[in-house]
Amino acid sequence: MVLTPSTMLPLGSVLPAFSLPIATGTGPGASHLSSGELPQQPLLLMLLCSHCPFVKHIEAELSRLDLDDGDRVSLVAVASNSWITHPEDGPEALARQAQANGWRFPYCIDQEQTLAKALRAACPSLAATSARPSKRCWQEAPPVQTSRHRSAATSNGIQARSPRGSAARLKVPAMQVPPFSLSQQLSDLGAELDNAVLRVLRSGQYIGGSEIQRFEEAFAASIGSPHAVGCNSGTDALILALRGLGIGPGDEVITASFSFFATAEAISAVGATPVFVDVDPVTYLIDLAQAEAAITPATKALIPVHLFGRPVDMDALMTIAKRHGLKVVEDCAQATGAHWNGKPVGSWGDVGCFSFFPTKNLGGAGDGGAVTCCDADLAQRMRELAVHGMPRRYLHTELGYNSRLDALQAAVLNVKLPHLGHWVEKRSAIAARYQEALAGLHGLQLPDPASATAVGHGWNQFVVRVRLCPENQPHCAGRCDDAPASSFGLPSSRCRDWLKQSLQEQGVNTIIYYPIPIHRQPAYEALGLAPGSLPITEQLCSEVLSLPIFPELSSDQQDRVIAVLRNLLASTTQAERMVA
Secondary structure: OOOOHHHOOOOOOOOOOOEEEOOOOOOOOOOEEEOOOOOOOHHHHHHHOOOOOOHHHHHHHHOOOOOOHHHHHHHHHHHHOOOOOOOOOOHHHHHHHHHHHOOOOOOOEEOOOHHHHHHHHHOHHHHHHHHOOOOOOHHHOOOOEOOOOEEEEOOOEEEEEOOOOOEEEEEOOOOOEOOOOOHHHHHHHHHHHHHHHHHHHHHOOOEOOHHHHHHHHHHHHHHOOOEEEEEOOHHHHHHHHHHHOOOOOOOEEEEEOOOOOHHHHHHHHOOOEEEEEOEOOOOOOEOHHHHHHOOOOOEEEEEOEOHHHOOOOHHHHHHHHHHHOOEEEEEOOOOOOOEEOOEEOOOOOOEEEEEOOOOOOOOOOOOOEEEEEOOHHHHHHHHHHOEOOOOEOOEOOOOOOEOOOEHHHHHHHHHHHHHHHHHHHHHHHHHHHHHHHHOOOOOEEOOOOOOHHHOOOOOOOEEEEEOOOOOOOOOOOOOOOOOOOOOOOOOOOHHHHHHHHHHHHOOEOOEOOOOOOHHHOHHHHHHOOOOOOOHHHHHHHOOEEEEOOOOOOOHHHHHHHHHHHHHHHHHHHHHHHHHO
16 A cells, blocks of 8 residues: 555645545545544554655654654654655755645654654754644644554643553644734735836836835825835934934933833934933833923933834823924834824824834835925935935035935835725734733733723734732742843843743743833943833833734634633632632
C-alpha cells in the first residue's frame, strides 16, 4: 500500500471535511482515511509522511531524543501530515504554499518542547509560518483511536502510547494571536496595492509627482485642514512643525513623558528643552492643570499626545494655549481617524503631526508621515524645510532636511485611506467587546469607557493596567515573586510581567507601551528628574499591557485572548481568597 503524492491533503487538524486516499490510485475503489484519523500501524504512519521533504531531517533530530520507536514514529507522522506534501516540492515551495493557505506548522510537542526544537532545527525555512493561526485549532481535531496508539485528548494535550505501552504527554499547540498583523489586510487589498505600486514603478517618477499630490489633498480633506505636507516619518513631522513655528534654542516645550521617545526627541532636535508633566491616571493623557502650572516665560509651545488613539481634551488645551499665547503641536501619530468633540485630531492646533508607520491606524509599507495646518505660509515653510530648505530648485534659504514622502508610500496610502473610517470602526467594536468581556476581572483595570475622551477614540491600542498585588495577598498566587527587580527607579512590574509571560505561553502575544518613561531614559538624565518625580507616569510604565487589537482580528482570536485572560485571573482570584 502506497500513498499517491498527488492526492496528499492535510488532515482535519488544519482543514476539515477532507479524506485522504490511501491506495495505489484515486478511483472509486480507493480506501480513505477520514479527517483526524491515523493509520493503525507504525509502518503506515511512516508511509503517511513518507513524501514529506523534511521527514528524514525530522527523524535525524528526533533520533537524539529519549523516545522509543513507536513514540518517535507517531510524533513524526503528526508533525508531517498537516501539510500538502509532494516529493518534488522544496522548503521554499512548501513555505509559500502554507503561508498562502493559512496553515500552521504544528508544534506537537512534549512538556520539555524537545520536539518543537527538533522541528525548528530540521525545518528552519518553515518555522516562520508557525505563528500564523490556522482556521481550525489542533484542539478541535477528533481524538485518535488506534489499536497500538491509544490517545486521549486532555486540556493539556494528547496522551500518546507507544507499542511498548509507555506514555508521552504531548502538548497541543494553542492558537497564536499576534498583537498586530497585516496579513488579512494585505490579502484584502492585494490587487489594488499591486497595481498602485506597479503604476509608480512603471512611471519612473519616484520623488514627488501626482501620487504625492493626490495623497496630500485627500489626507488634508480627511483631517479637515486646508493643507497637508507629506514627510519621511512621524518624528520628522514633529521636527518640521517645531522648526516651522520658529521654536529652537532657549525655548521650552511642555509635553507628557508617557509617550514614545520621538515626542521629546523632536523638541531636543530643534534645540529646545522638553518640560515633562504627569498624566491623568484614567485617560493616560497629559494633565492639563500640571501643564498650565509648568508654563514659564521661556515656554513657547504645548505638545498634546493623543496616546493610543485617545484624543486629549482639545477644547480645554486650546483655552490654555490662547490664554498664554502658546503654539500647539498635536502629536497624532497613534490617532489618525480619531476625533475630539466631532472634529478630527490634527485640525485643532497650529500643526497636526501624523505617522504612517505600518502599525498605525493608517499605515504605509515603511516609514512615512505628514503635517497638517490651516496657515498657507506655515505649510510652505514646512514643505521647504522637508527638501533642504529649498523654495525653488538649488536655492537654499535655510538649513533643512531630506524628509520627503516617497511616491511608492503615497501610492500605498492612497489605496488605504478610503478604508480608514471602517478600520477605526472595527477597532472600536473590538475594544467594546474587550470592555464587556473583561469587566470585573480582579487585578485588571480597563480603559475608562465613560470618560468624555473615549468618544472619538481611534483605538490604535487597547491598553489595560495590571495592578500590583499586595505582597501578603498576591492575586498572582505567588507566581510573580520571582520577577527581576525593577530598574530605572520605577515601581515593581512583577504582576504585569507575570501576566504578559503567562499569556505568551498560551499563544497570546502582547506589547508594553511603554516600559520606561522618557524622563527616566538615560538620554535625558541631564534633566535631573529623579524617581518619583512623575509618579503616575512611572506607575503606568510598570502596569500597562497592550492586548491584541487590529481591524482584522478575528472573533476566534479575540475569544482566545479573553478566555486565557479569564482563566489566568480567575484562578489567581481563587488563590487570593484562599490566602485571605
